[in-house]
Amino acid sequence: MVDLYFAGVDVGSLSTDVVIIDGGSNVLSEVVIPTGVNGSEAAENAFNSALGLAKLTRESIVAVTATGYGRASVAFATGKTTEISCHGVGAHHLFPKTGTVIDIGGQDSKVIQVDSQGRMLDFTMNDKCAAGTGRFLEVMATRLELDLDELSSPLNISGESAPISSTCTVFAESEVISLLAKHTPREHIVHGLQRSIVNRIWSMVASIGIEGEVTLTGGVANNQGLVKLLEEKLGLPLNIPENPQTVGALGAAQIACRKY
Ligand SMILES: Nc1ncnc2c1ncn2[C@@H]1O[C@H](COP(=O)(O)OP(=O)(O)OP(=O)(O)O)[C@@H](O)[C@H]1O
Ligand SMILES: [Mg+2]
Numbered sequence: 001m002v003d004l005y006f007a008g009v010d011v012g013s014l015s016t017d018v019v020i021i022d023g024g025s026n027v028l029s030e031v032v033i034p035t036g037v038n039g040s041e042a043a044e045n046a047f048n049s050a051l052g053l054a055k056l057t058r059e060s061i062v063a064v065t066a067t068g069y070g071r072a073s074v075a076f077a078t079g080k081t082t083e084i085s086c087h088g089v090g091a092h093h094l095f096p097k098t099g100t101v102i103d104i105g106g107q108d109s110k111v112i113q114v115d116s117q118g119r120m121l122d123f124t125m126n127d128k129c130a131a132g133t134g135r136f137l138e139v140m141a142t143r144l145e146l147d148l149d150e151l152s153s154p155l156n157i158s159g160e161s162a163p164i165s166s167t168c169t170v171f172a173e174s175e176v177i178s179l180l181a182k183h184t185p186r187e188h189i190v191h192g193l194q195r196s197i198v199n200r201i202w203s204m205v206a207s208i209g210i211e212g213e214v215t216l217t218g219g220v221a222n223n224q225g226l227v228k229l230l231e232e233k234l235g236l237p238l239n240i241p242e243n244p245q246t247v248g249a250l251g252a253a254q255i256a257c258r259k260y
Contacts, residue, residue, distance in 0.1 A: 005061050006260065007050065008252025009043050009077060010086065011035060011070030014106030014134065015219060016042035017249040018050040020061070023257060025093065029053035030246045039070030047076065065256035067248055069107070081255055083248050084112055084123050090251030091215040092118025095239040099212020102201060102230075102238075103248070104220035106134040111204045113211055118251075124208045130169040132200030134220045139169055140193050143176050144186050151190055152223035160185075162192035167200055194226040198233050205234065215239040217247035 004023040012035060019030045031050045035042045066077035067086040091101040092114055101112040108127035115121055130136045141151045162184050166172045179189050221244035231238055241247050
């Protein structure tokens with residue numbers, strides 16, 4: 001079984017992620033690239049890069065599960081499944097005591113409860129607007145003339161928070177413009193924006209409850225300031241994967257293996 005190889009492909013709104021594992025669940029390669037305008041091309045490119053890194057040929061991969069909003073565009077997939085299932089399985093694989101998964105991606109955020117095998121029991125999600133997502137942070141980063149690393153770096157972790165009262169991205173952006181005009185320090189604004197996302201996530205967590213350890217997945221888990229605030233709000237430490245963007249693809253690869 002260890003000589004058999006499986007792949008998971010997660011075509012998200014912002015990143016396309018591929019993970020290749022062997023039948024013993026060892027990760028051989030993982031790749032993250034921007035999805036851009038063509039999900040099918042991104043999937044193809046990310047898969048080829050992952051094959052190259054793992055020194056494998058296409059023919060050696062016995063099953064490929066596609067997930068993410070663009071999963072229908074993965075022509076070489078042998079199966080497709082939802083992101084919710086994949087994040088649950090991926091998070092459980094990395095942190096087996098996970099009972100709750102919070103995925104904050106580019107265009108949606110989800111809170112998922114999983115059983116002791118990583119199977120989804122219940123979930124809630126926000127996919128109606130950019131509030132509480134990575135997109136919200138990206139819009140604000142542009143407005144603040146900061147890149148994503150600057151927006152999340154510990155240098156920007158400030159005790160003081162500028163008031164951002166609106167959760168709506170468009171209105172919050174106007175608030176940021178006013179705050180900048182009043183010479184509010186950018187780190188205070190960043191803190192206020194992170195707090196806004198945390199409050200939004202908190203209301204989702206409150207509606208579904210917390211079970212077991214909490215694992216944070218999705219690219220926003222790279223935002224160190226936000227992680228710190230979310231831990232404070234939840235009153236417990238979060239499991240942060242080394243590569244939070246590939247957890248969905250890892251779960252998809254595990255599902256491909258299980259189904260095979
Ligand atoms: N280095 C980084 N520092 C801070 N934030 C980051 C970094 N890299 C990515 N992000 C955040 O992660 C977000 C993208 O996350 P991810 O790749 O999980 O989204 P996605 O899976 O494509 O989206 P979705 O699941 O909603 O379709 C970006 O919007 C950005 O806010
Ligand atoms: Mg995603």
